[in-house]
Amino acid sequence: MDRTRIKSCVLNDRITNLPCDIIDNILKYLPLRDVVRTSILSRGWRYKWVTIPYLVFDENFQESLPEKCNIESIIYQILLVHKGPIIKFTLMVPDFEIYPAIDHWLHFLSNHHVEEFALWSSDMDQPMPYHLFNFDHLRHLYLIDGEIKLPPAFKGFSGLLRLELQNVYLAPWEFKKLISKCPSLEYMDLDDLDGDTRDLEIDAPNLKSFSFIGRFNSICFKNASHLVKMSIRTSYELEIPDEFETSQEFATFEPYESDRNMIEVLVKLSSLTFEPYESDRNMIEVLVKLSSLESDGGFLQFLATGGVPQKLLTNLNHLTILSLFHIGFESIVEVKCALCLIRSSPNLQRLKITSGTPRKERNVKTTRFLTAQQTCQIPLHRLKNVKIQRFSGAEPEMEFLKLLLLAATVLGKLEISCYHDVAREARYCMVRRLVSFRRASPEAEIIFQEP
Amino acid sequence: MARKNRNPVGKNVDPEAQKKKTRTLTLKSSDGQEFSISESAAVLSIxxxxxxxxxxxxxxxPLPLVDGGTLARVITYLNKHAEDGASDEEKRKFDEEFVSGMEMGVLFDVVLAANYLDIRGLLREVRRRIADRMKNKSVEWVRKTFHIESDFTPExxxxxxxxxxxxxxGVDSDVDD
Incomplete structure (x- = not known):
């Protein structure tokens, strides 16, 4: 090998003469403060940073500043010297009073081809500056807090692919208008929407992934033939109230009258429609095209409205990943519903379950139900990976695992992590019982993690 | 790793992909060294x-812009990423170790090679590694590490x-990591 050449590269300044796009992409990984500092390295570096297309002012940026610094004047300063397109602009600084400066910044940014925009609005009472609605190139919009009021002349975000709203105030008609004017939307993440939008009508023909946390009365997909990933969680709470125990009770809740997380529903997916009260068709039938489904116990309760069959009429043939959070194993409705989904998903590969907070009472019925199911064949011939968290070792949980191990013929890994409250001896008993269960898959490995 | 017989019976095997695995190509570096590599690994370079x-x-x-030492490294990367049954996690771990062991001069050789050969994953890893060497460092430290000569007057x-x-x-103290 040519030794002199290699030696000379070690000592040469090689970074300064790298192609511009490589340098831009190196600077991309640096916090803004470090990027600005490069201006003083040498004359060659003086103006390299002013064209960086990503401007991120976040909590880390704020923490990196000397104490007396005024972040507002820094943002003004940077925008003033910046040249060229700003593809990504993030302003996510907690407790930072962005008004009225944000008006100027958004006005400035509206001519800079912003594709990704993220804003944490400190003042709940202030509507988003209307300049935001003139961002023609937007592909990703992420807003925390604040209020959206669409200007009457809102043309829409024709290229918007991803919409994430967290705790944003949005009147129901504004929500509907916003969604209908974003025809390219593929990912929607709605987290704790404010503003009484309880009946979500979603008309997004290209939607692939829908994630929702919060309260709702109904979710109506008008046209969702591409939807493959759906995650619906009714609350952050770990406990599912006892009253949700049976589907009958659940079905009689009156919309708006109660403080429950989910009440009645109308789900329409592409050609499959479901009219509540008119048909006895199960709501779960609408999920046939999904490849990934996430749900919590509350949403299982909701799906169970109208009763839970042993198996769906139509298999969820595309479903490969099923995640169930905070499942109350003592609730027969949730267990039945979970099992119904599993049984109807012949191509399931990964199953992830987080147990709800364990409760001792009333699990005899569920245990008996699960034991009875062990004699029926569940077609789990693709299931490779099972992860169960917050496992308490209660009877229904044990019976559930017994059932899985008996049915999953190609299972590679069962990972269990324990609920923190389980005593050492109880954990020992649990493991001893677990390893004695019959396994249909000779390859199955059980990994037990201490809390 | 005790992973054998990963190909489940009855799985459809794409004949074209199979062909690429068995077909080998020869890559020739700027200094005339020749390396053989499976086509399936080589085409990870666009x-x-x-x-x-x-x-x-x-x-x-012929790859006239890549020397033999660099090409050998790049091929190690490509082979790992074309490996059957390597999980994403394994690949991620490999990537991390792969770039963290590189000296500065080598990083630049590899970043240019990855850019020329259009290997996006490798390019990303090396760029990130170079950025890590600059993160939260003083101007003096960065100049020293990258052999950048300042042509500014003190004023x-x-x-x-x-x-x-x-x-x-508030930057890190000037120590080598």
């Missing part, structure tokens, strides 16, 4: 894939430091 598709390969693919430097005063404080 540039090589284009050459193969245009059929201008003709057995040996000019002072002036610029005033302009962006908020950017200079």
């Amino acid at each position: 540039a090589i894939e284009n050459m193969v598709e245009d059929d201008c390969a003709g057995g040996v693919i 000019e430097e002072e002036q610029m430091k005033k302009e962006f005063a908020w950017a200079w404080e």
